[in-house]
Amino acid sequence: SGTQKGSMFTYAHGDVLRVAVENNVVKYYKNGTCLYTSTSAPSLPLHIDMALYETGATLQNISIGNALTWTDIVNCSTTSTSVVKTGTTGWDSNSAGAFSTVSVGNNQYVETTADETNTYRLLGLSSSNADANWNTIQYAIYPDGNGNLLFFESGTQKGSMFTYAQGDVLRVAVVNNTVKYYKNGVCLYTSLITPSLPLYVDMALYDNGATLKNISIGNFDQTWTDIIYCSTTPSSVIKTGTTGWDANSAGAFSTATVGNNQYVATTVDETDTYRMIGLSTTNTNANWNTINYAIYPGDANVLYIVE
Numbered sequence: 001s002g003t004q005k006g007s008m009f010t011y012a013h014g015d016v017l018r019v020a021v022e023n024n025v026v027k028y029y030k031n032g033t034c035l036y037t038s039t040s041a042p043s044l045p046l047h048i049d050m051a052l053y054e055t056g057a058t059l060q061n062i063s064i065g066n067a068l069t070w071t072d073i074v075n076c077s078t079t080s081t082s083v084v085k086t087g088t089t090g091w092d093s094n095s096a097g098a099f100s101t102v103s104v105g106n107n108q109y110v111e112t113t114a115d116e117t118n119t120y121r122l123l124g125l126s127s128s129n130a131d132a133n134w135n136t137i138q139y140a141i142y143p144d145g146n147g148n149l150l151f152f153e154s155g156t157q158k159g160s161m162f163t164y165a166q167g168d169v170l171r172v173a174v175v176n177n178t179v180k181y182y183k184n185g186v187c188l189y190t191s192l193i194t195p196s197l198p199l200y201v202d203m204a205l206y207d208n209g210a211t212l213k214n215i216s217i218g219n220f221d222q223t224w225t226d227i228i229y230c231s232t233t234p235s236s237v238i239k240t241g242t243t244g245w246d247a248n249s250a251g252a253f254s255t256a257t258v259g260n261n262q263y264v265a266t267t268v269d270e271t272d273t274y275r276m277i278g279l280s281t282t283n284t285n286a287n288w289n290t291i292n293y294a295i296y297p298g299d300a301n302v303l304y305i306v307e
Contacts, residue, residue, distance in 0.1 A: 013270070050278070064218065
């Protein structure tokens with residue numbers, strides 16, 4: 001609501017920014033790392049709210065995500081957002097995994113934030129759960145124990161090998177009925193195999209203690225109301241009006257709500273414009289200082305938290 005909170009941070013092209021409600025507490029993230037925890041209790045449900053200053057300023061890859069419930073839990077412990085292998089290190093009969101009860105459809109995704117870089121585990125999407133092994137996941141992103149990032153589809157490696165680091169956000173998405181693999185919002189590989197929808201979250205973990213954290217399903221398709229001085233798609237907003245706040249401020253408000261253990265996320269495009277995205281109970285106007293909980297990527301790569 002117009003008051004800066006916490007410290008001043010930096011951001012870069014491709015960073016994934018998130019405003020989340022976790023156990024009825026609002027938290028702010030960059031690439032899976034919590035930057036600030038709000039001390040102001042939210043009044044749920046909330047809606048996506050935003051404000052844009054410059055003509056041409058953008059908010060892209062806007063999505064709502066939510067925590068998960070699991071079935072077929074093998075050799076691991078689970079929470080709504082994480083899985084930890086508790087069994088013996090190994091694949092085959094020692095492989096660990098779980099399968100989501102929630103499905104992933106078109107223009108949705110599953111993602112995780114990399115924690116350790118010295119264990120082997122895969123996260124992806126499958127139509128059904130054959131077993132907990134790695135080679136039965138139909139579309140899998142594979143952060144290995146040597147800092148390498150690979151893609152496997154039903155046990156066959158696809159595309160090139162990349163690297164990953166702690167804090168990277170890894171995503172397997174269905175975009176216009178095509179499966180794509182992302183790191184920190186950048187598409188690294190596009191599948192050539194058409195998926196049979198719906199899909200479910202599927203995984204396999206090799207090392208005892210291996211983790212998959214901050215697992216969530218997100219939705220690219222939003223519908224907007226109160227659209228002011230901007231053009232919208234289901235996952236992006238671009239300011240078309242005159243540069244400025246107050247009477248010239250641009251914005252939109254989601255018809256979908258964000259409840260407990262859900263979040264809104266966006267992937268940064270430019271780093272030289274001022275715009276905010278966050279969560280509000282109601283839409284007062286399109287200005288920046290009426291967003292209840294906002295993450296604020298500004299000019300010169302500076303990132304703020306404003307409530």
